[in-house]
Amino acid sequence: MDQAAIGDLVLHYANGSVRGFSIVLAPSRSAPRPYSSETWNNDGRILDVDYVAFDLPVRLDELPLEVRLLEPKPHAAFTSKGRVNQGYFYPVSMGLARAALDIAGIDLASNLDEEPLRINGLSDREGLARIRVEQPLIRRRLLAGRPEAPCGLCGDMFATDYLVAAHIKRRADCSERERADVNVVMLACKFGCDAAFELGHLRVKDDGTIVVLGPTSSARRLAALEGRVAGAFTTETRKNFRAHRHTHAKTPATSTIDVVPG
Numbered sequence: 001m002d003q004a005a006i007g008d009l010v011l012h013y014a015n016g017s018v019r020g021f022s023i024v025l026a027p028s029r030s031a032p033r034p035y036s037s038e039t040w041n042n043d044g045r046i047l048d049v050d051y052v053a054f055d056l057p058v059r060l061d062e063l064p065l066e067v068r069l070l071e072p073k074p075h076a077a078f079t080s081k082g083r084v085n086q087g088y089f090y091p092v093s094m095g096l097a098r099a100a101l102d103i104a105g106i107d108l109a110s111n112l113d114e115e116p117l118r119i120n121g122l123s124d125r126e127g128l129a130r131i132r133v134e135q136p137l138i139r140r141r142l143l144a145g146r147p148e149a150p151c152g153l154c155g156d157m158f159a160t161d162y163l164v165a166a167h168i169k170r171r172a173d174c175s176e177r178e179r180a181d182v183n184v185v186m187l188a189c190k191f192g193c194d195a196a197f198e199l200g201h202l203r204v205k206d207d208g209t210i211v212v213l214g215p216t217s218s219a220r221r222l223a224a225l226e227g228r229v230a231g232a233f234t235t236e237t238r239k240n241f242r243a244h245r246h247t248h249a250k251t252p253a254t255s256t257i258d259v260v261p262g
């Protein structure tokens with residue numbers, strides 16, 4: 001359990017089926033058993049995860065035998081006959097994770113990062129499959145059940161369907177710790193803020209105000225945002241907006257300013 005890293009994907013298996021998956025939110029820690037038990041000792045390790053149940057559990061026999069048999073040994077989740085091993089936590093291959101999520105109808109492709117898939121970097125052996133399912137989970141966390149919320153840039157209220165979770169600091173530049181930090185992300189509206197921010201055509205200065213750059217055509221559309229205080233700007237997000245400006249410092253901007261001063 002100590003090898004599970006933030007962002008790792010975990011498959012949950014019980015009573016003959018994979019029941020769902022979760023994403024590791026924090027490294028494992030010592031904790032007393034959350035449920036009482038006569039049989040087992042009370043001291044153990046706990047792993048905080050965000051769990052998503054499959055609508056329909058995936059039965060063991062639905063997972064292709066050849067995929068089960070390909071699991072890396074030792075410590076494979078399956079026996080040499082493809083039955084499940086008795087155990088609590090096994091590393092699984094990307095192939096198995098893909099197969100299970102695929103059958104469950106979870107579209108991995110839309111959750112994949114631009115970077116190639118990475119397998120748990122803690123050791124050289126194949127470990128937990130690490131994929132980017134952060135986006136929907138982070139979005140859920142940012143929305144916190146609200147039916148509408150303000151865009152982190154223009155500040156206007158939108159129904160949740162018009163809001164995406166956007167990285168303030170580019171995800172590829174974030175450390176593991178930062179990836180779990182709610183201040184590196186914000187909700188951004190699909191009415192242009194998300195795209196313009198990603199292209200560096202909207203930037204946020206150290207005083208929180210928005211600067212519009214980029215091609216004249218889009219700048220004209222975005223002009224009303226110039227000087228507004230970004231909805232997601234706080235003393236905690238300031239450094240991440242600064243990192244975003246830094247990332248785009250060299251982005252060709254055809255309007256007057258090339259580098260936005262702090």
Ligand SMILES: [Zn+2]
Pocket residue numbers: 151152153154155156188189190191192193194
């Ligand atoms: Zn917006």
